[in-house]
Amino acid sequence: MPDETTTVTFLGTSAVVPGGGHDTASFLINGRYLVDTGWYAAIKMQCYGVTPLDLEYLFLTHCHHDHYVGLPQILLYRSMRRAQQRPDLPPLKIIGPAAEVETVVELAQRFLQAERFPEVIPPTQVIPLSPGGTFEDAAFHVAVCASRHPVPGLCYRFTDRRTGAAFAFTGDTAYDPALASHVRGVSLLITEASYGANPAPADNRSLHMGAPDAAQLAQEAGARRLALVHCPDEKQAAALEAAREIFANTFWPADGETVTVEKGKQSS
């Protein structure tokens, strides 16, 4: 009987620049799909029993630095270790916003001096996605809509094809009612709370959310649980408290925490 459990392991939950021992928002699905790279994803995942060789997919929500800065290290790790441990290593499939994902992967390869040291570039396959697009493999159906952020961003909704369990992550985004429709009925919603306990300010030029905005989104979407990420470490406790006043089933994941995505009836 195959294991039908879907798990999410949080590698980090900080915003922009992590404090010592932490990492920016990044997480693993079933130990095989990495969402954003954080500063130290290649190192952090080893703390939790996974290596970059185990990855099949990398999903980039958008191409701001704190979400892809760890990509060169992941590529370097795979090239350094594959000869001894996984000579048949398949290409890492990298999925992200169509307008920018190819550029970021190419720049990561150039940073590793691809022309001078081609042996340090492991095979990759870039899969650009646009809002409204979908993607499927044996385990998941993935649908994306646009996040509302100064650069192209994708909000990913995953549905486990075996169990129907659904979960979603918005990436960095301002509140938008279209997001609530896209993530309706998910068991687990992972979203940002850059402004901590405060709602986004009226001008919100950087297009982020505060914890109250995230909680409102979870409530409108009918999500079962809300995980908050992407906030300075010292503001996380207050952000969690503010969100729980609106949406009680909110948590702030600890680094390394693994949660199981609950199965169950989905409303869409």
Ligand SMILES: [Zn+2]
């Ligand atoms: Zn961003």
Ligand SMILES: [Zn+2]
């Ligand atoms: Zn960010």
